[in-house]
Amino acid sequence: MPPVPARRPRITPSAHVAGAVSTVAGVLALAAAVSPAVLTFALAAAVVALAWGWAGALALPTPRGSLGVIVVGGLALVLAVGTRADPPWLVWVPAALSISMIAAFAHQLFRRDGRPRLVVSVSSVVLALTLVAVGVLLVPPAHTADGTALVLGALAAAVASAGTDLLGRWPGLRGWLVPLAMVGGGAAAVLVALLLDVPWTTWLLVGVVSAALSQAVRAVLAPLPTLALPRPRLVTAIASVLVVGAVPYLVALALVPDAVA
Numbered sequence: 001m002p003p004v005p006a007r008r009p010r011i012t013p014s015a016h017v018a019g020a021v022s023t024v025a026g027v028l029a030l031a032a033a034v035s036p037a038v039l040t041f042a043l044a045a046a047v048v049a050l051a052w053g054w055a056g057a058l059a060l061p062t063p064r065g066s067l068g069v070i071v072v073g074g075l076a077l078v079l080a081v082g083t084r085a086d087p088p089w090l091v092w093v094p095a096a097l098s099i100s101m102i103a104a105f106a107h108q109l110f111r112r113d114g115r116p117r118l119v120v121s122v123s124s125v126v127l128a129l130t131l132v133a134v135g136v137l138l139v140p141p142a143h144t145a146d147g148t149a150l151v152l153g154a155l156a157a158a159v160a161s162a163g164t165d166l167l168g169r170w171p172g173l174r175g176w177l178v179p180l181a182m183v184g185g186g187a188a189a190v191l192v193a194l195l196l197d198v199p200w201t202t203w204l205l206v207g208v209v210s211a212a213l214s215q216a217v218r219a220v221l222a223p224l225p226t227l228a229l230p231r232p233r234l235v236t237a238i239a240s241v242l243v244v245g246a247v248p249y250l251v252a253l254a255l256v257p258d259a260v261a
Helices: 015-034 036-057 063-082 093-109 118-138 145-169 171-196 200-221 230-255
Strands: none
Touching (some): 015 200, 036 063, 063 093, 063 118, 145 171, 145 230, 171 200, 200 230
16 A cells, blocks of 8 residues: 655745735825826836746746736736726737737747746736726726725725734634635625715625635745745735735626716
């Protein structure tokens, strides 16, 4: 009978990542509260920071080329939404995303290193651009008061879920991190709704889903050996905040139509 392989211990995000999530989400929340233009600028800064550390975090074979593609493609996505003055807010996003994806593949054609780990390189850059495309969905709801409240609820949920990651220090709680994150995220979003005097039921949905998505991204990236370094930790934090961008936008379309008018 073959030996039963030992189960690898579950790795949880560190306190450094939780602190970075709080900082990134706090900056985006303040920017959203000020104006969509300021939020666009904050997202552009987040894109540059994500590109700056993405190749190193995933140990990609061509860091400079990956950096260039993510910066150019990511900023194109941000500007495609942020420069719109009237709805439809996402009319330019498909074109920007298509050009970004073409650039990701074209980059591989100009590599002179024999193209090792080709699939890993392409898929990693496409993943980064997808995260940016999801993150820019925070901008359209920020044009209205209700939409801004939804954005603040989603960002608060991301912070709360990062806080619950710290409970993973106790082995008995590591299997409960996802439900704990959802409870914490829902509570944080409801608190935002109560402070802004809006119906809390919709914000509860935003908080639970946002917290689950944010925690999932951190859980996927947590086992990377590079997370012992500061830059990959920042990348993990930014990615786990950007991924919640779809939640307030989709919830607004479905339940609060005036929030994206």
